[in-house]
Amino acid sequence: MSILNEKSIKFLANYLNNASPTGYEASGQKIWMNYIKPYVDDFITDIYGSAVGVINPKAKFKIVIEGHSDEISWYVNYITDDGLIYVIRNGGSDHIIAPSKVVNIHTKNGIVNGVFGWPAIHTRKNEKEETPKLNNIFIDVGVKNKKEVEKLGIHVGCVITYPDEFKILNKNKFVCRAIDNRIGGFIIAEVGRLLHKNKDKLPFGLYITNSVQEEVGLRGAEMITQTIKPDIAIITDVCHDTTTPMINKKEEGLTKIGDGPVISYAPAVQNILRDRIIDIAIKKKIPFQRLASSRFTGTDTDAFAYSNGGVPSALISLPLRYMHTTVEMVQKEDVENVIKLIYNTLLGLSPNDNFSYYN
Numbered sequence: 001m002s003i004l005n006e007k008s009i010k011f012l013a014n015y016l017n018n019a020s021p022t023g024y025e026a027s028g029q030k031i032w033m034n035y036i037k038p039y040v041d042d043f044i045t046d047i048y049g050s051a052v053g054v055i056n057p058k059a060k061f062k063i064v065i066e067g068h069s070d071e072i073s074w075y076v077n078y079i080t081d082d083g084l085i086y087v088i089r090n091g092g093s094d095h096i097i098a099p100s101k102v103v104n105i106h107t108k109n110g111i112v113n114g115v116f117g118w119p120a121i122h123t124r125k126n127e128k129e130e131t132p133k134l135n136n137i138f139i140d141v142g143v144k145n146k147k148e149v150e151k152l153g154i155h156v157g158c159v160i161t162y163p164d165e166f167k168i169l170n171k172n173k174f175v176c177r178a179i180d181n182r183i184g185g186f187i188i189a190e191v192g193r194l195l196h197k198n199k200d201k202l203p204f205g206l207y208i209t210n211s212v213q214e215e216v217g218l219r220g221a222e223m224i225t226q227t228i229k230p231d232i233a234i235i236t237d238v239c240h241d242t243t244t245p246m247i248n249k250k251e252e253g254l255t256k257i258g259d260g261p262v263i264s265y266a267p268a269v270q271n272i273l274r275d276r277i278i279d280i281a282i283k284k285k286i287p288f289q290r291l292a293s294s295r296f297t298g299t300d301t302d303a304f305a306y307s308n309g310g311v312p313s314a315l316i317s318l319p320l321r322y323m324h325t326t327v328e329m330v331q332k333e334d335v336e337n338v339i340k341l342i343y344n345t346l347l348g349l350s351p352n353d354n355f356s357y358y359n
Contacts, residue, residue: 067184
C-alpha cells in the first residue's frame with residue numbers, strides 16, 4: 001500500500017517546480033514550512049535560511065533528520081556589447097547540457113526568459129567541432145545590445161535557473177530538475193506527517209531539518225548543526241543509479257533505482273548507528289543497498305558528523321538517474337522505502353542508546 005497520498009504528490013510537484021537556487025532558497029522553504037506546519041510543534045530558522053520543524057522542543061535529547069533545499073543554478077557573470085550573457089556556476093551546474101535550454105533569469109522586476117544559444121550543426125566543422133564549455137556557452141534574451149539587457153533588469157549577479165517542471169513517467173518515475181535534493185526535504189516532511197498521522201510519541205526532540213547551501217560546500221548544515229547541537233543525525237540525500245550507460249561500476253559501485261534505499265559506509269558514518277539502521281531495514285523487510293564512499297560522503301552527513309565535538313551520523317540515500325540535469329529521475333517505491341526506513345529507525349531509537357565503541 002502506498003504511503004504517499006494525493007496531497008503529498010501535489011506538495012512535491014509544487015515544491016519542485018518552485019525555483020530555489022543556492023543562496024535564494026527562501027520561497028521554497030516557505031512552501032516546505034507551510035506543508036509541515038500541522039505536524040510539528042515549533043520552527044527554528046537561521047539567518048541564511050535553513051528551516052527546522054521541531055517535535056518535542058523541550059526534550060533534552062535531540063535527533064536530526066535532514067535534507068537540503070537548494071538547487072544548482074548559474075550567475076550572470078558578463079554581458080557583451082551585443083547583449084549576450086556569459087555565466088558562472090552556482091553549485092555544480094553542468095555546462096554540457098546547457099545549449100538549447102530555456103532559462104529563467106531572476107531580476108528585481110521578475111523573471112526574464114532567455115535561451116542558451118549554440119551554433120547550428122550546419123555551421124560547425126566536424127573535424128574541429130567545439131564542445132560546450134564554461135567559457136563558450138552563452139544566453140540570448142532576444143535583444144540587440146548591453147543597454148537593452150540592463151533595461152530588462154539583468155545585471156551581473158542575477159541568478160539563473162531552468163524552468164523544467166515535475167512529471168511522472170510510467171506511473172512511478174518522478175522526473176524533474178532539483179530532485180537533488182529537494183526530494184530529501186519531501187522525504188523528511190513525509191516522516192513528520194506519518195508520525196503525526198499515527199500519533200507516535202517520541203521520547204526525544206525531533207528536528208526535521210531542511211538545510212540551505214549544500215551545493216556549495218555543505219554550508220547550511222555547518223551552520224544549523226551548531227544551533228541545534230544534536231545528539232544523533234540521520235541525513236538523506238541522493239546518490240547515482242550506476243546502471244545507465246557510460247558509468248563505470250568498478251569506480252562508482254553498483255546502485256540502482258527500484259532496489260531500495262542506499263546505506264553508506266564512510267568515515268563520517270558512525271558504524272553502530274549505521275548497523276542499527278540496517279538491522280531495522282532487515283526486521284521491517286525494507287529493501288536496501290550498500291555504498292562505500294571512501295574519504296567523505298560529499299553530503300551534509302560530513303558537516304553534522306564532525307560538528308559539536310562529534311555527532312553520531314548516518315546517511316540514507318535515494319538512487320537517482322541523471323544527477324545535475326533537468327531530467328533527474330527517481331522511483332516512487334524507493335522514495336516510500338526511504339521514508340519507511342527513517343520512520344522506523346526513529347521509532348527504534350531512545351535517549352538511552354549508547355553509540356560508543358568503548359562500552
